[in-house]
Amino acid sequence: GDSVTQMEGPVTLSEEAFLTINCTYTATGYPSLFWYVQYPGEGLQLLLKATKADDKGSNKGFEATYRKETTSFHLEKGSVQVSDSAVYFCALIASGGSYIPTFGRGTSLIVHP
Amino acid sequence: GEEVAQTPKHLVRGEGQKAKLYCAPIKGHSYVFWYQQVLKNEFKFLISFQNENVFDETGMPKERFSAKCLPNSPCSLEIQATKLEDSAVYFCASSLGDYNEQYFGPGTRLTVT
Numbered sequence: 579g580d581s582v583t584q585m586e587g588p589v590t591l592s593e594e595a596f597l598t599i600n601c602t603y604t605a606t607g608y609p610s611l612f613w614y615v616q617y618p619g620e621g622l623q624l625l626l627k628a629t630k631a632d633d634k635g636s637n638k639g640f641e642a643t644y645r646k647e648t649t650s651f652h653l654e655k656g657s658v659q660v661s662d663s664a665v666y667f668c669a670l671i672a673s674g675g676s677y678i679p680t681f682g683r684g685t686s687l688i689v690h691p
Numbered sequence: 692g693e694e695v696a697q698t699p700k701h702l703v704r705g706e707g708q709k710a711k712l713y714c715a716p717i718k719g720h721s722y723v724f725w726y727q728q729v730l731k732n733e734f735k736f737l738i739s740f741q742n743e744n745v746f747d748e749t750g751m752p753k754e755r756f757s758a759k760c761l762p763n764s765p766c767s768l769e770i771q772a773t774k775l776e777d778s779a780v781y782f783c784a785s786s787l788g789d790y791n792e793q794y795f796g797p798g799t800r801l802t803v804t
Contacts, residue, residue, distance in 0.1 A: 684732035
């Protein structure tokens with residue numbers, strides 16, 4: 579079945595550091611890939627998405643590139659802020675398969691001033 | 692509206708009492724989904740609707756859980772005779788189509804005492 583694997587957290591960084599959160603996936607066909615963010619006490623917010631190989635999703639300084647050859651969709655940001663502290667979820671929706679997103683287990687990011 | 696709205700934000704019920712949660716999807720979205728987040732980072736799919744019709748209820752514990760999406764009314768998720776293990780955050784999401792990205796509401800935190 580479909581699956582999403584994320585690096586375990588928490589990831590702890592100082593403000594202005596470079597962020598990478600790894601995400602790899604297993605899916606049949608060509609899935610659409612997503613990153614969601616959950617701030618404390620809130621719901622999931624769609625951060626960015628990519629629907630085909632080599633697409634780059636970007637939003638609020640975050641970006642991720644759909645790499646079919648490595649089945650990866652790593653999240654990056656050049657300079658994190660304290661306000662980026664949250665839990666980040668990688669997810670996929672498999673084309674031709676279940677339309678219910680398969681979520682990773684989430685990676686907690688803590689950014690210190 | 693432009694966001695998925697969920698009410699109430701918090702709900703406390705004694706074991707055996709009924710709980711009812713509400714969700715207003717984004718205007719124009721045809722699909723509504725309900726998820727349960729029990730452990731901190733895991734989402735369990737419960738049920739989905741296409742307009743007012745049940746689309747997929749494979750995740751629903753049918754003995755005590757029921758859900759509706761009626762025209763011109765918020766969707767609802769009802770739990771009869773709540774149990775301690777029903778304590779969780781319940782998220783509603785909506786999307787334009789079944790394979791489109793889902794937009795999540797802020798969640799309802801249900802505490803069963």
